[in-house]
Amino acid sequence: MPTKKKVCIVGGGATGVALLWALSRDPQASQEWEITLIHNQSTVGGHSLTCDVPWNGRSFPVDIGVQFISPMLYPNVHEMLKRTEFSSRVAVDDYNQLKIACAFPPEGSNQLNWGNFPGYQKNWNQPGSQFSLFNADMQSDIGAFQAFIEVSLLIGWGNKTLQEYFDNPPTPYQNPSQFINYILAPYLSIINGYGASLLDQTTFIDLFPLFAKLPLPQSWGFPTPLGSFSNPGTGWQRFTNGARSWVQAMSDVAQTYVPSTIVLNSNVTAVWTDQSTGQVTVQWTDQNNNQNSGTFDKVVLTTDMWTNSLILNNSNNQYFWNNLYAKYVGYGQDENGNPLGNPVVWPLMWGKCYIHSDSSMLSPDLMEQEETLQFNAYYAQGTANGNYDLTKTFTTYIQKNVLNDPDADGLYLTMYGYIPNAANGDKVPDPTKVFFQEPWTHGKWTPSFMSGPKAQLYLAQGLGNISYSGQMNTNIYFAGNNTTADSEEGALDSALAIANYAFGVEYPLAEFEAESLFAYFMYTVYHNVMFPKQNAGHAIASLYQMLPEKKQVGVTASPPTARTQVKRATVSKKTSTATRKKTVTKKAASASRPKKTKRAATKKTVRKPASRKSASTTKKTAKKTTLRKPAKATRKKVVAKKAKKR
């Protein structure tokens, strides 16, 4: 039997494990590749992490990251879960009462709160009501916005941003700033990962699948709309035993096809490519603090882009760092938002989650606890730009409602879009009541966040079955939610796209029924984001490559540009002892490349190289959106405050 080639997958979240599954179940790839997955936690999961929390004499599976999925927005996850090997392992519950409540700092005796269900809409017009935001103006504006979303795609507004819309609303609003500040911004902040409304990056095509009531066939059984400002959201699901159960199932199912090596509790510290051989070395520290290393034919990084920056910028990888990754991956930021180098290409965010039992984290105005989750700006008052500071808000999931289990009463999950610090006056759970805490970095859920760095990343991908001028022969690939959208579907689809591009694995979830065609469509959308088609011919060719029975084309091909760059680099590069050992002659390396595919690669359309401008623009706009115009009432308050100061 010929020796297998070796692939290392870095990161055991949904993406890494989905890739493990896709490679293991594919008859050709599993024969060809020996797989090692290295992950820095004690179980697979990543952001799909579930903690078993002891409470009231029982153990509750509380998700510290992923909370909900939906068949509508996550068709490939849905397709996978329908398969016997998964339906027998992963339980999923429907969740058709996604109730959201929002609390704000009161303005005098005026309580500014609302909820999208009757409990928090009552008595809005009575003196002393806690929920005065659900007033007649607001109800009219909610109706206007939801009605516009329904028609937005039909009338050509799909790619326009919410900022463009509210700069000059085509339909009349009673009190647009009140609607934006107290209804839309909190909702978008929850969707986008807290602390940012991103009006100028969110388009109507992002919101349409969430807020439109879609006429889907009843047999699909996906009620809509998923999101609403005036009613509970419908059509959601949650993993009964937590999101980890899905990731663990993918890992278990993969092992039934072909055994692979899963290295847990181990932190990958450096990855570099030998410029002569194309072999990739991975270095990691295991749980006993031992340093390990291994050499692979391909490495797929499923870690976020800021982690990738730390891993790729090492002394053995300086050629590729300086000439490739600095531009497309760039540096990260520390927990206080300070750049770790220049440029910062990916505008990710820091955040933190706590599982706790501290009920004082709930807003004192929203103590009915009927909601699934509570957006809390009550403790975020006092900026010059409004009467609450969106960046200092947090959201608490009430576990008895999330888990639909009264015994979980008193258990909470609180999520921040920053790293809170009690010493700075941030409201944090009482440390004696915290069961688990986890800091994380993340992208943004809205697919429009694909613009900018995401759209350029293909140029930093190792070579695959679509080639682009300017790529280098690194044998390092990027998958993960940063490359598509920050969701379980984004994670799965990015894994399937890399499996196809770098390993020739065909789309594995095809069944010829309407639902699965939709899943396939979603996959092609994300595939195209990661590996854009440059013209119609290219589009057809790459679609053809995805169809069953089609042989994989040119995965090992090295476009001449890439080869020239690799050669030139070899002259100037200082090789480490380890690297020198593995070096083979340049002649031998180039002789192993198939000539026909090389020639084919030269024909590709030349794309303009990525400009840094787009990345910095994204960064700037992201910042801008957190500043909000105050509502009428608030403006008065700010003016009053200023006058006092003077």
Ligand SMILES: Cc1cc2nc3c(=O)[nH]c(=O)nc-3n(C[C@H](O)[C@H](O)[C@H](O)COP(=O)(O)OP(=O)(O)OC[C@H]3O[C@@H](n4cnc5c(N)ncnc54)[C@H](O)[C@@H]3O)c2cc1C
């Ligand atoms: C708080 C929160 C709530 C969310 N809610 C939802 C939701 O309700 N629905 C939804 O669909 N999505 C949600 N998401 C998004 C979803 O969790 C992610 O998009 C998805 O899980 C990402 O999977 P991934 O494998 O791409 O990345 P990750 O899950 O981040 O996996 C990568 C993993 O690699 C590991 N790693 C990092 N560095 C190293 C290293 N040096 N060496 C080895 N391993 C390393 C880490 O453990 C890391 O977690 C949420 C995310 C967060 C953070």
